[in-house]
Amino acid sequence: MPARPDYAAFIAGHAEVIERINSGEAGLPILGVVLRLAQSALGAAGMTFAEFGPSGGRIVAATGAAEWALGRPVDKGSPTTKRLLTGLRTQVISLNRIEGQFPEQATGHGLHTMLVTRAILGDIVVGSLQALYREVEDLPTIEHHTLIEFVATNLAHMYGHQVGLPVHGDGPVVAALADGLAIIDYDRKVRLWNPAAEEVTGLSTADVLNATLPFPIPVLGQTLDHRLADGRWLKITASELTGTVDSIVVTFRDISDQHRRDGDRDLFVALTSHELRTPVTVIKGYADTLNSHWDELPEYERRHATDVIGQRAGELAKLVDRLLSAADQSGPTTGSPPTPFDLVEALRVAERDLPTALRRRLLVRLPVDLPKAIGDRSTITTILTELVTNADKYSGDGTVIELTAHSDERTVVFRVSDRGIGVRPEHVERAFDRFWQAESGDRRRFPGAGLGLYLVRRVIERQNGWVSLRPRDGGGTVAEVRLPRG
Known part of the structure; x- marks a missing residue:
């Protein structure tokens, strides 16, 4: 059984987290600090946090022995995930007793037990927090349950305050958090103005109560996009208030993004x-x-x-x-089914297909005894080209781009690492969004249409693998691709 949580160290570390948030830090950097703090206090070998969106989830932060899982998608429809989302809020699970690739990969890394809880804001599950243990004897106690629930509650509050979270910036969580609500009569006089309405519009209850609603309303049951004087956009809906004859409920949220x-x-x-x-x-x-x-x-x-x-x-x-x-946002239906292949050989062929200027910058260090990967060999050239091109775009002339590979118990990995400007922590997930650019308008210094990483992620996840970005120690970016091991 793991030792009792170190409450004194946890409280001191938690106070530091609050100070960092108050000083302006937010998002993934703080999320990582919280996970490392929780890992130490819980005596876990590793921690992961999966953020949930409209269609699925993704592990957006991972520490310790679970760092390999960073960027991994989470299927909300799988029996295991459904159990975690609908059963007891906090559960202890033996990984070798449940189905799925994640438990298999975790046990392959020597992890045996998972203590998992939901991060809930109101009635919305924003994500799940997992503490992973190595030994059979490492069964968490009730104190560990209480502490991980406390950490998950704090993470949910971070979503409530929108301090750089959610990572993806969309989905039902943001919609629910941002909804303002007003009740008006048929003369459009405001009778109720909730706190979210103050936040969205910048108008206090005193400013609007008994005054005319400061923006138009759509036909009942429909929606309307309206631009405020300050340039922001609201999506507005309206419906009759049940049980009344002269009141209308108006909901609105900021859709400027x-x-x-x-x-x-x-x-x-x-x-x-x-x-x-x-x-x-x-x-x-x-x-x-x-x-x-x-x-x-x-x-x-x-x-x-x-x-x-x-x-x-x-x-x-x-x-x-x-x-x-x-x-084609639905995803390609073509492509070879995943089969075992020699990843080193595929990477060397892909390297030869790179433009001459990129080949000259690339330092290749591949092992001779890498196990076979399971995937679509024909896609490796596309994947490597996109990752090296992206590294080249954001790196200064004369700097080296490195291609390396290794394996662990369940996956085969290759990395493209550069010494460029580096990826900002809050952008490591958004960089995979379709059309997304770190810069826009006249400020853009780098060419491109925001498609490369989006396509890479789609291609890799079609092969039951995953890809992640992270800042590189000493400056630069690491792009890491993981495929199942043959």
Whole structure:
């Protein structure tokens, strides 16, 4: 049995967390600190926190012996997850007695027991917190139950205060937290104005009570997007208040981010048009030159022109393929079924297919005895190209990009590491969103349409693997891909 929790150390560490939040820190960095603090206090070998969204979950923070799980998707429809979400709030589970890939991978890392609890805000499950133990004897006591529930409650409060969480920035949690509510009469006079309404609009109850609702309302039962004077957008709904004859319930929430994403899509179209136009212009220029001056050009210039046309046509084909894949949000239905393959050999072939400039920057250190991975070998070239291209884009000239690989008991891993500007902790998950860019508008320093990492994640997860980003010690970024071990 693990030792009693070290309450004194936990309270001191928790006080430090609060001070860091008050000083402006938020999001994943604080979440990581909380998990490391909880791991020590609970005597666990590792901790994970899975955040839940509309369609599924994802492990967005992991520490200790569970760090390998970072970025791993969580299927909300699996029997195990359903049990965790609907049974007792806090449970002790022997991992070797439940089905699924996560328990198999965890036991492969020497983990035996999981103490899990839900992080609940109101009636919304924002995520689940897991403490993992190695030995059969490490069965948590009631004190461990109480402490992990306390930690989960604090994490839920972080969501309530929206201090950089949720990581993904969308889903039912944000919608519920951001909903303002007003009750008005048929003269549109405000009779009730809840605290969330004050938060969303910046108007206090004293400002609006008995005054006319400060924005329009839609037809009952419908929705309306309305832009406030300060540029923010509200999504407004209205319905009759049950049991009354002269009252209307109006709910509203800030959807400015959604409208910004719509703007990002416009930017995506503009960027894509530019990226398509560049190779097309080059191809047309060289083709016109060959057509008009074939006899005047020396042989080496004709060969150079045809080489450029071929190279640019290849780039154009890849770009079109990415655009078509990204347009299909339901996910590709094609591709080979996962089978065992030699990952080292696949990576070396993929390396040879990289553009010359990227190959020169890449330092490859692959073991000779790596176990086989289970997946779609044909996708490795695409995955490696996207990850190395991304590393190249955010790294200074002359710096090295490293390709390494290793394995553990249940997965085969390869990493692309750079010494570039580094990924911000709050962006390590959003970077995989479709069309997402760390910068927008005139501030953008780096080209691209926000598709590469989105496509990489889709391709890898189709093979029962997962991918994650994290800041690199000493500066830079590490992209890590994990596939099941053969």
